[in-house]
Amino acid sequence: MVRNPTKYVLRLVIVAYLVLLVAWPVTLVVKNAFADGLDSLRHIFDDPDLTHALGLTVQVALISVVINTVFGVGISLLLVRYRFPGKRLLSALLDMPLSVSPIVVGFSLVLVYGGRTGWFGPTLENAGLQIIFATPGIVMATVFVALPLVIREVVPVLEEIGDEQEQAARSLGANALQTFRRITLPAIKWGVVYGVVLSLARSLGEFGAVKVVSGNVLGETRTATLAVEELYQNFNTDSAYAIAFLLTLVAVASVIVVSVIRPKEDR
């Protein structure tokens, strides 16, 4: 390629844009979190309500990731390898959670599972299962918003690898489970890992949908992101920044992990 000034102008423009929009603001949060050394971080681990919030967030995220991984890999296999009526519609609907407002997600769950007026809520509550304003509701909201992430990573990989090897394994007498474990899973491994990391980051950080379904009860259904809002609005900014730092750390780490493991697609 010929050297030309356009190249350098473009480079400069996008670097400036990304620094002003992402890099600088994110660095400031880290700086604010350590404004008085490690004190604010230590404070949040001393506060039982905040450690509970962090614990709840981790617990909900892990459950959600397991559900979405099993569901995501299964449905991807069905979509790519099998034919059935309504396949195209299903594949389009599976993307829906990506474009629905988190508030609408939470609200829709309240309408169906709400204990007082929900469609199924009262029945479930009589059976002793409370969903809204309790952990199951938080898990459902989190699973909902992160639902397409594993599928979107695994489907292209499955399409790419084709099914010749699976057919060969079958013709040699392997059953479906053996074929999946020995042939398919190793081939889609990185797609799954990538989807899992993205889901984990998304699940740890879900805010809007969780806010609607959780009831935000201190020490019970308050998650880490809800705590950040609460603390900041109550002028407890040091603790808000400290939790924000922890969540940012996980988010940035996930992105870096993904960028390292993802095979280079540019030559």
Added chain:
Amino acid sequence: MSATTVATDRPAGDRRPARAGLPLTRASGLGLGIAMLWFSLLVLIPLAAVVVTSAGGGWSNFWHTVTNEQTAAAIKLTVGFAFLVTLVNVVMGTLIAWVLVRDRFFGKRALEVLIDIPFALPTIIAGLVLLSLYGPKSPLGINVANTRASVFLAFLFVTLPFVVRTVQPVLAELDKEAEEAAASLGASRLTIFRRIILPSLTPAIAAGAALSFARAVGEYGSLVLLSGNLPMRTEVTSVRILSSIENDNLDSAAAVATVLLAISLTVIVTLDLLQRRMVRRG
């Protein structure tokens, strides 16, 4: 045009008759059944409940809620800004993808990471992050907190990855031969971009734009700390729905939520059509 189509059709692996697929066996049929049950309980029935609840109030009630002065202002702000931000993303996103694919320089890898951060960062933190550079204590002396500019800024932040990430792989697959041929025939760089590169990128740009628009329209978390949620000024549609829910006015919440769902559905359909077009083109 035909030259680009051929060039971009370079297959990634051979094109199998993947469309066909196996007929369902008993085990896979059962799997599909369970998956559909879960998907219905989690997504389809709840979303249907929103539409049903809003229809339950009747058309006049729906219209009355949606055209309420404050709600209409919120919808107008959200949709208008989502549209503007999407325009910015179409230009900036394509530029960023271009530089990431075609340029080589020290620190490119770091830029790749920066692009995905808004996707992985919790939205409430996104608001906090922006507030620290563009809030009352801004080191730049720019304070947009509680203004409409803050809504724009928050939308810009959360939608950053979409156009970049849809355009980038298509651009990387693009063969340079057609461009070189055009250049050797005397086409200017601008003509090459307009006539050769842009047509191949259009479906990807449009798909990214659709995702970015949908994301902005539904945005909530990043605005909580940043925009102040001032009625008639910085209040977005999602905040409006939330306050209806908190006031136990579920019918109104459902009516406004239905408007958002209609927008999401339109985006999903558009995306589906565009993705099919992209697959055809390779």
